[in-house]
Amino acid sequence: MSATHLYVHLPFCAHRCGYCDFVTAVGRRPQHAAYTEALLAELSLERAELAPELETIFLGGGTPSFTESGALERLLSGLPAAAEVTVEANPETVTVALARLLARNGVTRVSLGVQSFQRHLLAVLDRLAGPEDARRAVGLLREAGFDNVSLDLIYGIPGQTGAELEGDLADALSLEPEHISAYELEAKPGTRFSRRHGAALETQSQAMEHYIELVVERLTGAGYRWYETANFCRREGQACGRDLRSRHNLGVWLGHDYLGLGVGAVSTVGERRWRNAASLEGYLAALAAGSAPLREREELLPEVRATERIMLGLRLDEPLALGELSGALDERALARLEGLGLAARDAGTLALTRRGRFLGDGVTASLLA
Amino acid sequence: MDQQHIRNFSIIAHIDHGKSTLADRILELTHAVSARDMRAQVLDSMDLERERGITIKAQAVRVHWKGYELNLIDTPGHVDFTYEVSRSLQACEGAVLVVDAAQGIEAQTLANAYLAIENNLEIVPVVNKIDLPQADPDGVAAQLAALLGDAPGRVLRISAKTGVGVEDVLDALIERIPAPTGEPSAPPRALIFDSSYDQYRGVVAFVRVVDGTFAPHDALRAMALETRFEAQEIGAMLPVMTPLPALGAGEVGYVVTGLKEVSELRVGDTLTSERRPASTALPGYKDVKPMVFAGLFPTDSDAYPELRDALEKLKLNDAALFYEPESSQALGFGFRCGFLGLLHMEIVRERLEREFDLDLLVTAPNVAYRVRPVNSSAWVEVHTPSDLPDGVEEIEEPYIRAQVIVPKEFVGTVIELCSQRRGHFDHLEYLSEERALLTHELPLAEIVLDFYDALKSRTRGYASFDYDYIGFRPGALARVDILVGGEPVDALSLIAHRDFAYDRGRALVERLRKEIPRQMFDVAIQAAIGSRVIARETVKARRKDVTAKCYGGDISRKRKLLEKQKEGKKRMKRVGGVEVPQEAFLAVLNLNDGGVGSGVRK
Numbered sequence: 009m010s011a012t013h014l015y016v017h018l019p020f021c022a023h024r025c026g027y028c029d030f031v032t033a034v035g036r037r038p039q040h041a042a043y044t045e046a047l048l049a050e051l052s053l054e055r056a057e058l059a060p061e062l063e064t065i066f067l068g069g070g071t072p073s074f075t076e077s078g079a080l081e082r083l084l085s086g087l088p089a090a091a092e093v094t095v096e097a098n099p100e101t102v103t104v105a106l107a108r109l110l111a112r113n114g115v116t117r118v119s120l121g122v123q124s125f126q127r128h129l130l131a132v133l134d135r136l137a138g139p140e141d142a143r144r145a146v147g148l149l150r151e152a153g154f155d156n157v158s159l160d161l162i163y164g165i166p167g168q169t170g171a172e173l174e175g176d177l178a179d180a181l182s183l184e185p186e187h188i189s190a191y192e193l194e195a196k197p198g199t200r201f202s203r204r205h206g207a208a209l210e211t212q213s214q215a216m217e218h219y220i221e222l223v224v225e226r227l228t229g230a231g232y233r234w235y236e237t238a239n240f241c242r243r244e245g246q247a248c249g250r251d252l253r254s255r256h257n258l259g260v261w262l263g264h265d266y267l268g269l270g271v272g273a274v275s276t277v278g279e280r281r282w283r284n285a286a287s288l289e290g291y292l293a294a295l296a297a298g299s300a301p302l303r304e305r306e307e308l309l310p311e312v313r314a315t316e317r318i319m320l321g322l323r324l325d326e327p328l329a330l331g332e333l334s335g336a337l338d339e340r341a342l343a344r345l346e347g348l349g350l351a352a353r354d355a356g357t358l359a360l361t362r363r364g365r366f367l368g369d370g371v372t373a374s375l376l377a
Numbered sequence: 378m379d380q381q382h383i384r385n386f387s388i389i390a391h392i393d394h395g396k397s398t399l400a401d402r403i404l405e406l407t408h409a410v411s412a413r414d415m416r417a418q419v420l421d422s423m424d425l426e427r428e429r430g431i432t433i434k435a436q437a438v439r440v441h442w443k444g445y446e447l448n449l450i451d452t453p454g455h456v457d458f459t460y461e462v463s464r465s466l467q468a469c470e471g472a473v474l475v476v477d478a479a480q481g482i483e484a485q486t487l488a489n490a491y492l493a494i495e496n497n498l499e500i501v502p503v504v505n506k507i508d509l510p511q512a513d514p515d516g517v518a519a520q521l522a523a524l525l526g527d528a529p530g531r532v533l534r535i536s537a538k539t540g541v542g543v544e545d546v547l548d549a550l551i552e553r554i555p556a557p558t559g560e561p562s563a564p565p566r567a568l569i570f571d572s573s574y575d576q577y578r579g580v581v582a583f584v585r586v587v588d589g590t591f592a593p594h595d596a597l598r599a600m601a602l603e604t605r606f607e608a609q610e611i612g613a614m615l616p617v618m619t620p621l622p623a624l625g626a627g628e629v630g631y632v633v634t635g636l637k638e639v640s641e642l643r644v645g646d647t648l649t650s651e652r653r654p655a656s657t658a659l660p661g662y663k664d665v666k667p668m669v670f671a672g673l674f675p676t677d678s679d680a681y682p683e684l685r686d687a688l689e690k691l692k693l694n695d696a697a698l699f700y701e702p703e704s705s706q707a708l709g710f711g712f713r714c715g716f717l718g719l720l721h722m723e724i725v726r727e728r729l730e731r732e733f734d735l736d737l738l739v740t741a742p743n744v745a746y747r748v749r750p751v752n753s754s755a756w757v758e759v760h761t762p763s764d765l766p767d768g769v770e771e772i773e774e775p776y777i778r779a780q781v782i783v784p785k786e787f788v789g790t791v792i793e794l795c796s797q798r799r800g801h802f803d804h805l806e807y808l809s810e811e812r813a814l815l816t817h818e819l820p821l822a823e824i825v826l827d828f829y830d831a832l833k834s835r836t837r838g839y840a841s842f843d844y845d846y847i848g849f850r851p852g853a854l855a856r857v858d859i860l861v862g863g864e865p866v867d868a869l870s871l872i873a874h875r876d877f878a879y880d881r882g883r884a885l886v887e888r889l890r891k892e893i894p895r896q897m898f899d900v901a902i903q904a905a906i907g908s909r910v911i912a913r914e915t916v917k918a919r920r921k922d923v924t925a926k927c928y929g930g931d932i933s934r935k936r937k938l939l940e941k942q943k944e945g946k947k948r949m950k951r952v953g954g955v956e957v958p959q960e961a962f963l964a965v966l967n968l969n970d971g972g973v974g975s976g977v978r979k
Contacts, residue, residue, distance in 0.1 A: 216921060218920075221920065221921075237925065260929045268929065274932075276929065316932055319939055320927065320932070366920055367897050367922045367923065368923035369922050371897065372939060373939055373942040373943045374943075
């Protein structure tokens with residue numbers, strides 16, 4: 009068993025946004041180089057987990073584009089080649105120099121954390137960029153030759169109206185991105201953000217069912233394919249036959265193996281899953297000493313992987329090939345869901361209907377035997 | 378002791394008018410208990426009684442005063458136990474009627490006084506709490522004298538708390554209450570007025586000997602139930618159980634029976650000797666029937682065996698408690714229990730929760746109905762609304778006579794309330810210039826619903842209320858079913874008067890709509906009489922139930938959430954294809970959470 013997908017975690021950010029629950033580290037520029045060296049050290053330790061030829065690499069964060077440029081270039085040049093190499097970037101970090109650096113180091117795809125085009129909503133999210141930064145960043149990336157740009161949007165922001173969400177969608181579409189990810193804002197209970205915006209979040213949670221419908225309606229109406237619950241890409245017909253789905257994430261959703269490097273990164277290879285500890289200091293120290301970082305391990309029994317295959321596969325528009333997964337399904341529940349027009353079975357495959365996809369969690373929970 | 382020197386009496390009073398305090402003072406004065414040793418209020422032995430200030434189980438204490446043997450027979454203070462009260466009173470020749478000098482006559486004062494009069498008891502009227510600043514001893518004495526047709530001068534004025542006047546009460550008992558007049562040489566007869574269960578000795582009967590003599594090791598028989606046993610011990614409470622060589626005519630004491638179940642010995646039954654049996658039993662024995670029914674379910678379904686064991690144990694000491702297993706699709710396994718009334722139900726619930734540490738769901742109570750199904754000549758009793766047959770030729774419900782005492786400005790309010798609750802006005806009289814006594818006849822079902830709460834709130838807490846059963850009467854009653862997703866929910870069926878069926882069905886349907894979570898499809902909630910839908914609500918389908926984000930880093934967490942969601946679904950009850958959380962039914966049904974109706978509380 010070996011992975012064809014590689015995830016690399018770059019935790020550094022200029023500051024921490026209130027709603028964020030990823031493993032991040034603010035500032036620490038002097039440590040960036042040591043960290044990217046440690047990543048490459050972990051890569052060589054785990055090289056055996058990777059296939060000789062990689063399909064995708066994904067640099068996520070944190071804010072990978074915030075990483076000190078020398079360290080970032082050293083990292084990119086030290087990674088193996090892959091057909092798709094994605095880097096996440098915040099709009100305000102995108103400069104001519106960064107765009108060129110990414111382009112000359114094999115990056116094929118940039119995912120921009122735009123979140124909103126409304127200044128006051130960006131402020132609620134603690135984002136540093138303004139709406140003009142997003143437009144400028146897309147322009148710079150296009151100039152540097154990138155023909156695969158993704159924009160991240162967040163909806164359900166405290167204070168956001170339905171009209172403002174429509175505005176964000178229209179602004180995003182006007183930049184003609186190849187790919188759009190649209191996420192419902194998930195505020196973790198008990199965080200400062202949740203406490204500060206409690207009442208507004210409650211209001212938004214009631215509007216959320218309208219928002220997700222609005223997002224899907226607008227984006228599919230503009231010729232995008234709703235290929236995963238929160239992800240959209242231009243249809244092949246409008247993209248010169250290119251499949252613009254995120255190949256990296258698609259791999260995960262199809263249940264392929266992946267290796268993750270860096271603090272807090274998760275790997276899944278065969279029946280093993282492990283998660284690196286979140287401590288930056290611990291990670292640096294372990295790899296400086298030539299050993300793997302502290303890891304939390306989980307054994308994935310075949311039935312667990314089957315459950316995950318169904319859970320992830322039903323997020324996609326592509327029907328899920330059942331094969332040996334049939335045993336993990338509750339036949340009676342499936343018949344009931346078909347009766348309700350939420351799921352459809354066809355020649356050994358299963359897919360959720362449009363309404364079924366909006367109810368994906370409930371439908372999946374019912375389907376699992 | 379010769380009968381001339383025996384006096385048997387009870388103390389009767391409205392709640393909190395000072396019955397137990399007077400009993401304590403009497404025990405102290407007669408040196409039955411030293412003040413130092415005495416727990417306050419010796420007679421109320423259960424914690425619960427002490428806390429609620431009511432006496433649940435009657436007991437008898439023997440004391441001595443100026444050469445006389447006085448037997449104080451305690452009575453339950455509440456109407457649910459009217460039958461027990463009447464048996465206790467039958468064991469006496471007299472009663473001390475205690476009235477609070479500040480409160481005056483209350484509904485229970487009347488109910489108990491009438492019971493005493495019916496039993497031909499000599500009443501010694503006492504105005505208590507004369508030391509209170511707001512006391513009106515003269516006014517209350519005048520009310521009492523008018524009620525009893527006595528001279529105001531014969532009403533004693535005391536403070537049981539300070540002890541003032543208590544000796545006069547003892548003297549008055551000896552002077553005014555007649556001595557027992559049984560036949561010492563006749564075949565023995567004793568009235569059972571109470572019983573309790575002792576873990577080591579079995580059932581203990583509390584008795585008043587009317588004729589003859591009872592001695593240890595006598596072969597005895599309870600005449601109505603034909604229960605036979607040997608008296609293992611005979612004695613009296615002095616105030617602790619003290620064995621004696623015999624109990625003679627006119628005396629009060631206990632008999633240790635060795636029987637294993639209280640149901641083998643009923644209050645009101647007559648004990649006689651096998652060797653020289655009496656030919657006729659003492660009058661007045663009744664088989665008391667529960668009138669109020671409710672489902673008791675453990676909140677945690679695994680606790681069913683514990684609930685069963687606890688009910689078995691309670692039943693040992695409470696012959697009036699009825700229970701049978703019941704299973705409901707909404708609530709799982711539990712018991713349908715029958716009670717003498719709402720207070721009895723409250724007491725049982727509290728004892729189960731407190732003494733047995735059970736977490737209980739108590740469904741809204743209903744009354745017993747008598748039903749004659751279509752094409753049948755036989756009447757059946759129905760204890761559960763969903764058991765009411767579809768075709769009913771005749772149906773009857775229990776009625777009560779309610780007595781309400783209120784300040785006169787609330788007379789109109791009370792009449793209005795009773796008429797809203799299908800009551801018939803009977804009569805109105807004034808106990809004083811300020812206080813009126815209203816008598817109505819009402820269906821018990823209306824009382825069980827929320828009458829007492831409504832009465833309290835509409836009279837700003839001034840009303841006092843009591844009732845007694847007057848029998849079954851026909852009613853225009855119908856079974857209202859509640860349907861979820863087209864399927865009836867057994868536990869939610871109710872029997873209502875046709876005039877109120879719509880409102881009650883509507884209320885339940887609305888409540889349920891708020892409690893049932895949105896599903897993946899529209900859910901109809903309906904109230905129906907037979908096939909006719911009288912109220913309908915819809916829980917609209919959910920439009921979104923999906924997590925926005927799921928990448929390689931959070932698959933395990935999402936999977937666990939999904940498994941949790943799946944587990945949650947397993948705990949749901951499926952009704953008509955609808956997943957309903959148990960909590961939804963609990964919220965609609967549970968009395969503890971202020972669901973539908975609430976009990977009589979003081």
